[in-house]
Amino acid sequence: MSSDINVIQMFVAGLAAFSLMFLPSLVELMYPKDAGPRVICGGSEIVNLMHLASLEENYRLDSLEQKKLSGALGFLPNLEQFI
Amino acid sequence: MLIEVVEFLFVFLLAILVAYLVRHNIFTFAVLRSANNTKKTESTPVAKFEPTVSILIPARNEENVIGRLLRRLTELTYPKKKLQVIVINDASTDQTGKIASDFHKKYSYIEVIHRDKKSGGKGKSAAMNHGFSKATGEIILCFDADYYPQQDIVERLTAPFVDPKVGGVQGRVVVLNEPQNMITRLIALERVGGYRVDQEARDNLGLIVQFGGTVGGFRRSVLEALHGWDESMLSEDTDLTLRTYLAGYKIKYEVTAECYEEAVDNWGAYWKQRYRWAKGHMQCFYKHIWKLLATNKLTFIQKVDGLLLLSVYFLPTIVLFSFILGLFLLLQLPAEGYGLAFIGLVPVSCYSFVGNFAPFFEVGVGLYLDGRKRSQWLLPLSILTFGFNLSICGLAYLNVTMDKIRRKKKHSWAKTVHSGSGDHYVNRLITVGEQLEQ
Amino acid sequence: MILMLELTALSVLVTYCWVDVQSGAILTIFNILFFSLFSQLKGDLCLKLSLLVVGNVFGLIWSYSFHMLFLYARTYEVASTTTLHTIYTILYPLLNAFWVIAFWSLSSTALHSARNLRWVTYVD
Numbered sequence: 001m002s003s004d005i006n007v008i009q010m011f012v013a014g015l016a017a018f019s020l021m022f023l024p025s026l027v028e029l030m031y032p033k034d035a036g037p038r039v040i041c042g043g044s045e046i047v048n049l050m051h052l053a054s055l056e057e058n059y060r061l062d063s064l065e066q067k068k069l070s071g072a073l074g075f076l077p078n079l080e081q082f083i
Numbered sequence: 084m085l086i087e088v089v090e091f092l093f094v095f096l097l098a099i100l101v102a103y104l105v106r107h108n109i110f111t112f113a114v115l116r117s118a119n120n121t122k123k124t125e126s127t128p129v130a131k132f133e134p135t136v137s138i139l140i141p142a143r144n145e146e147n148v149i150g151r152l153l154r155r156l157t158e159l160t161y162p163k164k165k166l167q168v169i170v171i172n173d174a175s176t177d178q179t180g181k182i183a184s185d186f187h188k189k190y191s192y193i194e195v196i197h198r199d200k201k202s203g204g205k206g207k208s209a210a211m212n213h214g215f216s217k218a219t220g221e222i223i224l225c226f227d228a229d230y231y232p233q234q235d236i237v238e239r240l241t242a243p244f245v246d247p248k249v250g251g252v253q254g255r256v257v258v259l260n261e262p263q264n265m266i267t268r269l270i271a272l273e274r275v276g277g278y279r280v281d282q283e284a285r286d287n288l289g290l291i292v293q294f295g296g297t298v299g300g301f302r303r304s305v306l307e308a309l310h311g312w313d314e315s316m317l318s319e320d321t322d323l324t325l326r327t328y329l330a331g332y333k334i335k336y337e338v339t340a341e342c343y344e345e346a347v348d349n350w351g352a353y354w355k356q357r358y359r360w361a362k363g364h365m366q367c368f369y370k371h372i373w374k375l376l377a378t379n380k381l382t383f384i385q386k387v388d389g390l391l392l393l394s395v396y397f398l399p400t401i402v403l404f405s406f407i408l409g410l411f412l413l414l415q416l417p418a419e420g421y422g423l424a425f426i427g428l429v430p431v432s433c434y435s436f437v438g439n440f441a442p443f444f445e446v447g448v449g450l451y452l453d454g455r456k457r458s459q460w461l462l463p464l465s466i467l468t469f470g471f472n473l474s475i476c477g478l479a480y481l482n483v484t485m486d487k488i489r490r491k492k493k494h495s496w497a498k499t500v501h502s503g504s505g506d507h508y509v510n511r512l513i514t515v516g517e518q519l520e521q
Numbered sequence: 522m523i524l525m526l527e528l529t530a531l532s533v534l535v536t537y538c539w540v541d542v543q544s545g546a547i548l549t550i551f552n553i554l555f556f557s558l559f560s561q562l563k564g565d566l567c568l569k570l571s572l573l574v575v576g577n578v579f580g581l582i583w584s585y586s587f588h589m590l591f592l593y594a595r596t597y598e599v600a601s602t603t604t605l606h607t608i609y610t611i612l613y614p615l616l617n618a619f620w621v622i623a624f625w626s627l628s629s630t631a632l633h634s635a636r637n638l639r640w641v642t643y644v645d
Contacts, residue, residue, distance in 0.1 A: 017586065018616065021623040024460035034457035035262035036271060037508055040233050040255075040341035108557075115561040443622045444558055447629055451562060462626040463619070 086415055089408055096405035103398060106391055107442045110284035117287050118452055132245050135165045136237055137220030137303075141210035143173040143203075145228035146182060147503030148345060152228055153186045153193060161237035167220050168193045171210040174203030179228075207296075208312035208319040215311050224300035229345040229501040231259060231509055232298070239340035244302060250332025251323070253282065253292055253299035254340030259505040263348050268461055269468050270346040270353070272450070276441025279338070279449035286336035290388040294327070294334055296320030298342040305332055316370070318363025321393075325371040328389070331380045345505035354475060356499050361472075361479035364396040369487065399469070399476040525570040532577035543613070544584035551580060551621050564632035572628040583620045587613065 172180040183195040255278045258271040316322040
């Protein structure tokens with residue numbers, strides 16, 4: 001009986017491991033981040049503008065992060081007063 | 084005796100598979116090398132070569148998509164006085180003819196040929212020949228009705244014809260409705276492997292570039308010499324490719340000439356389309372193989388590549404057959420001497436997870452060069468299309484063999500139905516562009 | 522870097538000796554593919570070598586696990602030896618090589634994508 005259960009367990013483990021190989025594919029299908037369609041030439045002006053937009057978005061996100069960081073650092077004591 | 088015969092057959096089939104693996108490796112390296120060496124970041128300058136151009140559009144029951152293409156053709160940057168668009172309405176039973184006629188009334192360079200039920204409906208080749216008989220341009224380009232080209236595509240496709248040795252040109256196909264469902268996403272992967280890597284490598288290495296039947300064209304004089312499209316062939320594009328090379332010309336691949344296509348979005352349509360391609364390709368193999376090997380117009384390497392190109396749709400059948408033979412050998416050989424059969428199964432299995440059109444690493448490199456990241460995660464799913472293609476190509480092979488035995492020459496043309504789902508993505512691209520400009 | 526290459530070689534050797542010849546061959550093919558193609562992609566060398574090592578270790582664990590599953594089933598006589606042998610022969614090459622594609626797809630996203638498209642200009 002215990003050997004049967006062990007074989008079943010191993011079989012399920014093997015199946016799970018195999019299914020794991022498809023996990024990234026399922027993630028991309030369910031939550032697509034790169035679904036296209038790819039912008040073709042003649043839409044290069046769109047690519048330029050979209051690239052600019054993404055640069056601006058990155059800058060905005062960086063600014064947000066900087067604000068959070070400076071807010072966190074604000075709690076620290078000013079060490080210059082001890083110099 | 085039987086074991087020896089099976090062993091010989093197994094090794095022979097394995098050698099073919101290894102040859103394809105090596106070929107695809109070479110293609111992948113060639114494209115990566117050329118991408119790494121290219122320092123240009125500007126658009127490829129387009130030569131000031133403006134021949135008269137005729138664009139042929141065969142259309143049968145394409146009311147969902149023909150209007151979109153014709154509207155796009157009115158937006159092309161090529162001088163309209165040098166452009167002739169011929170829509171061949173091939174015995175359509177829907178509004179295709181009316182839509183095309185409406186465009187003809189507004190734009191003088193758009194012409195329409197209406198084929199009735201008696202003369203029409205005999206396949207794409209017949210429609211193209213009819214259109215060609217009315218074409219006046221020095222360069223003949225072809226687009227399928229579901230396509231959506233970039234605005235300067237005519238300039239890019241005609242530029243290679245500056246070289247008199249160029250008889251034909253092929254542009255790149257990009258899937259428009261890629262996000263629609265899993266099938267369209269997998270087809271997009273196939274296209275990336277085929278057009279971004281395979282075709283470009285063949286062009287870079289001076290091998291046989293395949294004309295895909297659309298987003299491409301030929302010099303008028305070459306088409307006249309070849310007597311147009313062969314109406315008995317299901318894969319008229321592959322047939323024209325081989326005939327062009329055998330006539331001493333070459334086909335140029337222009338990767339910067341890009342055009343959207345609306346891919347099939349269900350397994351039934353995928354089956355029909357790929358079955359037609361497989362059967363047509365196999366017909367071309369039987370028609371051209373001896374001429375290809377005997378010609379003095381091609382180099383040895385081109386002949387080898389041409390042979391592998393013509394045989395590509397036999398590959399899934401070869402994979403399946405070699406797998407079965409390897410299994411037979413393994414069961415017959417003593418357990419302690421796995422040897423050849425087991426080791427031989429390794430390349431079979433390595434190749435057998437991929438589409439026969441491009442191995443996974445070729446698709447992966449194509450995605451990399453396109454700057455696509457997450458799409459790489461879909462590569463394991465290519466086992467689904469491979470499994471499908473195993474059945475399609477196996478059945479096509481059986482049917483072609485039976486047709487040859489029965490000496491059947493006429494074949495029915497199974498048309499691909501287009502739903503017009505690509506409109507949504509075209510509109511989205513235009514909307515995004517307009518929003519960003521504001 | 523040398524340590525990473527040594528780990529890679531060790532994984533192949535261990536697979537060849539302790540698992541079976543086929544798995545060793547698969548791992549060798551994986552390494553050849555990885556070396557030859559990933560070396561041409563843009564990305565940090567350390568990252569590429571780390572991915573290579575991870576791939577080898579994963580491949581070793583993967584093939585060892587399925588090999589042990591087969592041995593276990595044979596030991597406990599789950600099915601007749603011939604049936605098991607046949608099932609193993611049919612499925613094992615498929616199972617054994619499948620991880621290569623999944624690993625490739627994940628590791629390539631870890632590298633930078635190409636920026637030198639000829640026909641698209643980027644604003645720097």
